[in-house]
Amino acid sequence: MHLYKDCQDIEWRPIQHVPNEMNLANVEDMAQLASEVFTVRHREPEVAISMPQRRPDSGPANLILIALLNQNVLPAQQFRARVFEALWAEGLDISNDEVIANLLAELGIDMPQIASNGKAQLTAFQSQWQAADPDRRIPIMTASDSRSLIGLSAPRDIE
DSSP states (O other): OOTTTTOTTOOOOOOOSSTTSOOOOOHHHHHHHHHHHHHHHHHOTTSOOOOOSSOOOOHHHHHHHHHHHHHOHHHHHHHHHHHHHHHHTTOOOTTOHHHHHHHHHHHTOOOOOOOTTHHHHHHHHHHHHHHTOOTTTSOEEEOTTSOEEESSOOHHHHO
């Protein structure tokens, strides 16, 4: 589950998959989510992944991640990895403030102060990601020289 957690050369940019929708468990969204889970299971069968009850609002966790990234990369990496694990391995609702607080406490990380520019950074990341037209379902990795790698890539492809 933590395939890339220790990569120091990766700048993780949080985005929201469905930023303009209510995060309710409607049939279409759940079908898309099930398809994404199936794709991961098919491409990487050794990865343990669970089907969340609904697609949670990742906005609050993303703002905390941005605040941590602006302070110190290591706690940010730990928080990001733990949020992914909480959602995809444990099926926890990462949009829940109590869940987020518990994850931070578990890691020994104090709740960061959300910077006034945090929402602007999140909006910029979101805009850049959507401009790449990834069909809002797959990750995109962009190198400093603007080369992009689209999709859930194998470590050998990234290297």
